[in-house]
Amino acid sequence: MTKREYDPWVVLGTLLLGMFVMAVGSTSVNTAVPAISDDIGATFDQLLWVINIYTLVLAVLVITAGRLGDLYGPKRLFIVGLTVFTAASVACGLAQSPTQLIAARFVQAIGGALVSPQSLSMISKVFPPEKRGAALGVWGATAGAAVAIGPSLGGLIVSAWGWRWIFLVNVPICLFAVILAAVVIPSLGEVRKRRLDLLGSALATAALFLITYGLIEGKTHDWGPVWGPVTIPMVIGLGLVALAAFVHVERGRQDREPLLPLVILRNRNFSLMAAVTITLVGGVGAMLLLLSIYLQSALSLSAVAAGLIMAIAPAVSIAVAPVSGRLTDKVGGKPVLLVGLVLFAAGLLSIVVAAQAHTDWWNLLPGLVLVGVAMGVTFAPPLVIAMHDIDPAVAGAASGTLNTIRQFGATIGAAAVGALAQSQLASSLRDSAAGQADVLAPPLRDPFLDAMHRAADGGLRVGRGDLAIDVPPGLPETSVDALRAAAQSAFETGMASAVRATFLLPAGLLVLSIVLMTFVRRAASAPEPLPAQPSAVR
Template structure:
């Protein structure tokens, strides 16, 4: 590389590079939650059932999760700058395709490609931060990165609410296009061309096993209720599909252990660091709880209590504002005093706050009924992301930065996809019980000749065909009804849906709350003092031209 080129590379501040990385990372993570606020509008506009909506949410996160570690290896092989830019381009083009989709199938396909782009980009952010910042400033940089992760996750519903209400659901994807173009231009100019001296091999067998196993488990969870947890293809049942996924994942970990002397997808040696291992579990649990909580809550705000997407986003905004305000202070405090007790307090408040949200959720709730719980939750969430990332990465040597980056982000996304799928499956199962019961309670207000048909309509609504769009009640009224009967049936259907969904949601959300509480307790095992990492000869990055 020429001296002039090297001088150009060194002219850019690491903080400017960090800002560029965080801009791309923010856009990628935003898409894990911004879609949730648009679910009711998508359901109505695309005529998508609840099961199809779960695939629209999970297709992106699933592909994103299973490719992260491989993308980290590719960054080590070909340079993080190249992979970061390629990922941005793929993600931006796929975002445009999402906006132009006219059927649920088209949208799911475009979301899959989005996931590929996001996976190529994300691991490069942490590996570059680890390399370009000296150890004494790395904690602060990780704090900024972690704060961006938190802010992106919680601002999705608010920003999405504005876009959906004023522009249409398509614009939650179109907005990525100009941001992606700007970020590509910045990355081309300010990012250094870095490579670690060590060469890596790709574990394609591990990648295929992980992808197949996670797909089977997720498919079984999402499609289970619509197939009555029975047959799905011939003699193959949903439990068999999930069981096969678990067996494939067991084979994946056996393969990883058997190839540990080479370079497996998951380097087991990195888990000898207790803090890193704990934070992988904690970040997965946070994502499990967050996506698991937001999906039913957004449907509740719009389809049950009748808020617009913008009103629902504004209702959630106080949590986002508090998180953004508190996150930088939490990051700096973690640098000074360690993050153990900050993280424990944050997770405890986040769990208690969301528990209060669930307790306050009623079918007759208003826009601000959930505010006390959201304020407590936002305070806690602001205290989690930055300390978590600092604790996870502070003892990781630069040689392992790519693998560690891929693992921590994989844990985050796997937690999200399993949480969304598990909570979605549990919600569908609860709706199968609660909706018919609510319909029976309301049937007494109807003329006798309509009661049996009314209850039967709700009894079948949860089997893959339930629609949860704003203004929808989960069932369609039969044609040709007299106007008076139609009005009576519509009113009873609305009341039944509101009561049935609210009861189902409150029982369902016990699961993510329990996972969050377990994550908070596990923070007590964090090692308080960081060990001094042993210097490694191959830890120094080499800048490469081109």
């Protein structure tokens, strides 16, 4: 049978279509939460699991899915994953109870995990080294567009047709993507009978589940008991034990198609970029979470307004990412990534300076634009550097590893910033309350300080800073207004101060990324893309 010619840019377009639908579908679910609660009676904990189950399953399965792509072909896994995602989207749209919806989201995440690592694997196989940067830049622009468009598009769909169409709208697009993939994507690499490392997959799944679950649920359970005497630290610790067992098992079966070929991790640039990915993704996630807290709690903006303001950065990255990718092809990934990290630092500094209480949101605009440019610049280079010297035969495992690391970076960043912001808020609210109490009349000071101390002890809240204050009876209306105004001012000032201090976390991660970049060595010649094989999936 003759080899079939293929256009790598058409292949890329097909991959991006599948990725875009999944990314938009994932980010738009948040906007449908109130409507879901009203329609099927979901509790707050159930709503959290509607969102978190997707993140959890994706983080757990993506490394195994990447290796499955190596063993059975990335085209096959891409089509199977899209098909599963499509069927699960129908189930989500037809769900009649929270339990049904959570179960359907679980299956939907399995489809997403099967698809996620295949795109990077196929890009590394169908594009020659000198064009991969441009391809990954377009990929980054598409990811940025999905992040920017998802919440707003979700809000429009919910308003016009209801929350069920958040999921049902995926169906025709995904079916088209399945047909297109079967026609235009070549079967890549050698076709022979292979076996999956079942023990390694079981250990990796257990380790990733326990660690990710602990990080996601830690704040909900105050990092204490979660099931009887079992605590969150115990869950994470057990996950680390399973991870150590996984590494031990994998070291002993490197000659028998392991789940994780250790030759990937022995590549210095790949390991360095894996570390940079954790710090960079964790830093970006921490920064965006802090911005959300600041805009809603310190500036008292609505969730919709905060979302639109935060979309500025990913919107800017859409225009920058393709340019960054082409530049990476010309001059290499290291200098481009270093420039991106410097721009990130400048944007972060600008946001910290502008993030004051009683200010206008547009003072954040220069920093958001700089961060958006940095996001676009820093997307392609780490992937190009990491995948440059990777053997195409293990590209799926490498892609799955990077995708898993990205998921962990975001999860760790969110967990760390939540804990740090919580501790900063407790002290900053007390300080701001002490300053505001001095300007109040003596009868008002005690109820004011009591209210602020309750707010400090009650935990971090995202939303408008309205505080419940016990107003002494018989006070004139002007004194009541003064008391509430002082409380609101103290809350906004304390929240702004806590957010600015917590920005030290993403700043520290950014510095660590720059330090790691100094150890990156100049890449050698990369393996050429694999030829197309006779199609195994019709």
